[in-house]
Amino acid sequence: MQIANTTALVTGGASGLGAATAAALAARGARVFAADLAPSIAKADTREGITYVEADVTDAEQVRGAVEAATASEAPLRIVVNCAGVGHSSRILSKKGPHDLDLFRRVVEINLIGTFNVMTLAAQAVADTEPLDDGQRGVVVNTASVAAFEGQIGQIAYSASKSGVAGMTVPAARDLASHGIRVMTIAPGIIDTPMMAGVTDEFREGLAASVPFPKRFGRPDEYAQLAVDIVEHDYLNGEVIRLDGALRMSPR
Numbered sequence: 001m002q003i004a005n006t007t008a009l010v011t012g013g014a015s016g017l018g019a020a021t022a023a024a025l026a027a028r029g030a031r032v033f034a035a036d037l038a039p040s041i042a043k044a045d046t047r048e049g050i051t052y053v054e055a056d057v058t059d060a061e062q063v064r065g066a067v068e069a070a071t072a073s074e075a076p077l078r079i080v081v082n083c084a085g086v087g088h089s090s091r092i093l094s095k096k097g098p099h100d101l102d103l104f105r106r107v108v109e110i111n112l113i114g115t116f117n118v119m120t121l122a123a124q125a126v127a128d129t130e131p132l133d134d135g136q137r138g139v140v141v142n143t144a145s146v147a148a149f150e151g152q153i154g155q156i157a158y159s160a161s162k163s164g165v166a167g168m169t170v171p172a173a174r175d176l177a178s179h180g181i182r183v184m185t186i187a188p189g190i191i192d193t194p195m196m197a198g199v200t201d202e203f204r205e206g207l208a209a210s211v212p213f214p215k216r217f218g219r220p221d222e223y224a225q226l227a228v229d230i231v232e233h234d235y236l237n238g239e240v241i242r243l244d245g246a247l248r249m250s251p252r
Contacts, residue, residue: 001078001136001231004029008079009070011035011057011118014044016193017143018083020220021227022050028228030079033070035063035118057084057114060121067125076129078138080122081227085111085143085161089154104157111161115142119172119183127179136234137180141227142169144187146242150249162187166240173238182237184230189244192217212246 008025012018013034022034026049035055036044044052055066070077088107092099119140126138144166151159166185173183190207208216226243230236 001132001139001234003079003228003231005075006078007031007033007070007073007075008081009033009035009066009077009118009122010081010083011055011114012040012082012084013050014040014052016083017188017191017220017223018081019044020224021081021083023047024221024224024228025079025081025231026050031073031075033066033073035066036084057082057118058109060117063118063121067122070122071125071128077122077125078129079231080119080126080138080140082115082118082140082142084114084118087158090157091154092156099156104160107157108161108164111158112164115165116168119168123176123179123181126181127176131180134234135180136182139182139184139231140172140176141230142183142185144185144240146187146189146244146247146249148187148240152249153252169240170238177237182234184236184238185240186223186226186230187240187242187244188218188223189242189247189249190217191223191243192219210247210250211244214245216245218243218245 008030010018010022013022014036022032026032032050033053034050035053038054041052053066053069055062088103090099129137131137142165145162147155147159148162148166169185
């Protein structure tokens, strides 16, 4: 599918993976609507071809507003990339007691339910566009994590949420096939995003050393490159692709 002269909706689009993806799509001629929370948008760089839209992915009305903004563009909405997410850490049992249920619920609500919410409401708009070759109308790219498969100690909520995203991939692709919409998921490993900002240099070096090759953190632009490749490759559908340098997470 050609990216130029289309509209794209990218959640978490003001920073990290979302910002890199929004920039990559805009550079290829897409009209990008980057949805994020107000504090993140306030810190975001102004980029040609990118319009920031305030939206909480867990709020159906706010997501509808972001989708409506994207569909009001002159180009058809054909690309949806879900990057919004959180990565809170807590053990099932710790010195502080049992895992806080509200924290678990919040992580699942943002990472899993938020992804479902955006995918569902955006797919409705994509389904209304005119079909391209082979009846294709668009593509949804969701974001899981290698923690969906090898969750570490303290990642119970995060792993559960990202496993859910990975698990939605095939049924979502099957549900949306009749509408000409592909669904893919990227499962990143250790990516150098703002979520890693509070990590010490010593811990960063240890994490990088755990990656078989190349022995470094992944970059947001590498995620964006894969997202672009998925959009352009019409036969990719219903699959989870790991982006991790062959990393398999250890228990801690």
